[in-house]
Amino acid sequence: MQGPTRRDSLILGAGLMLAGAAPARVPGAQDSLDALARTRGMRFGSAVAWGPPRSDTGSFANPNYAALIARDCGVIVAENEMKWQALRPSPTTFDFARFDAIVAYAAAARLAVRGHNLIWHQPKWMPHWAESHDYGATPKREAARLLGDHIRTVVRRYGTRIADYDVVNEAVNPADGTLYETTLSRALGGAEPTLDLAFRTARAEAPHARLVYNDYMSWEPGNERHRAGVLRLLHGFRARGVPVDALGVQSHLITIGADARASVSRMQGDWRRFLDEVVAMGFGLVVTELDVRDNALPADPVARDRIVADYTRGYLDVTLGYQQVSDILVWGMSDRYSWIEGFEPRADGARRRPTLYDTAFAPKPMRAAVADAIRAAPARTPQRSERREI
Ligand code: 9MR
16 A cells, blocks of 8 residues: 555645635525535535646636635535546556645545445456456455455545445346446455455444445336336345445436426335335435436427526425435536436537536536425424534
8 A cells, every 4th residue: 555645745736725625605595405404404515526727627726616615515526536547547546646635635624524435346346457467376365355445445534534335336237127246355265254344344444433324226117127126126135234334325316308397206106115115124224426417308408497496396205305315416517527428428419517606616506406395395303413513
């Protein structure tokens, strides 16, 4: 393992400078989504991405974006910078530079940080070296060492600065609901013991933290096997006594037609049945990555924004009705930096409009819909707010 390098310190410094340049956060501002969420016993937050200072490639380097974070968020999560692909250039080294910069920015702006993620258990999201790693003569022991060292090193570095971890991300194959296997899990004896070890290690190292299983099983038709697979996994965690506190409901929503109200009434029954079963097992809920893929909608931005807002409102009305939901995080605040544009552009070539603010950082109807849904949500008794305050 490597200690902090000079590059780490430089980037940490850059993060602090940026944070210094950001407008001061106004605690309790009426207009802040986080302030609003706190009146209901929840928090509001967003993903941010690292970018070189003064560039327009990563979100928080842009002061206009930082201003949105400062206004609306009480918690942030790194879009990519805590993943193995970012932290682990090789089996023997760590590179914390970019994630440290985000953590430093959060500290200066007085924001909590969610940790995303300690393992994204799919071959394509593990670093290349992990898929071809030589696990040697005692593969089980070597795999357990590799996974355990990774989690212990990351969690120890941030200590109580991070009180919320997506310990495991997307381990269920949506096509059939089975668990993915990786070279690591094959060496370790299977996916289940691998995921269990991840949670047990995280609990031992971070007894203060909420430990989350995070996935994108959604409410739209076509997610039935994915939801069933996640429920099986959660039942298994409970049966084996694995320390999992909450389900991260990513909430990458997809519109399925122009009539938002009809979509909501069509899907809410299945969604409630799913959430009912999750909370009956005693799990908490976190909305971890909300955004909307505006499929099957007219290109006209005014019409599109209206439908996206109504669809979001319908989804949140059902979901925030569960008192177990403690936080709502969006996967980016502005259309300018959304991953969706690159991942799945619209067939008609119109730019995607998946987030609360447009490319020029002006609020869209979706922001008002989120605010209204939070206002309409029942107040919840904070279960562990003392632990989560920074
Ligand atoms: O938004 C992220 C994108 O920039 C990355 O290229 C991608 C792969 O690391 O991950 C995206 O974030 C994903 C998140 O980590 C897990 N849930 C789905 C998100 C969107 O794909």
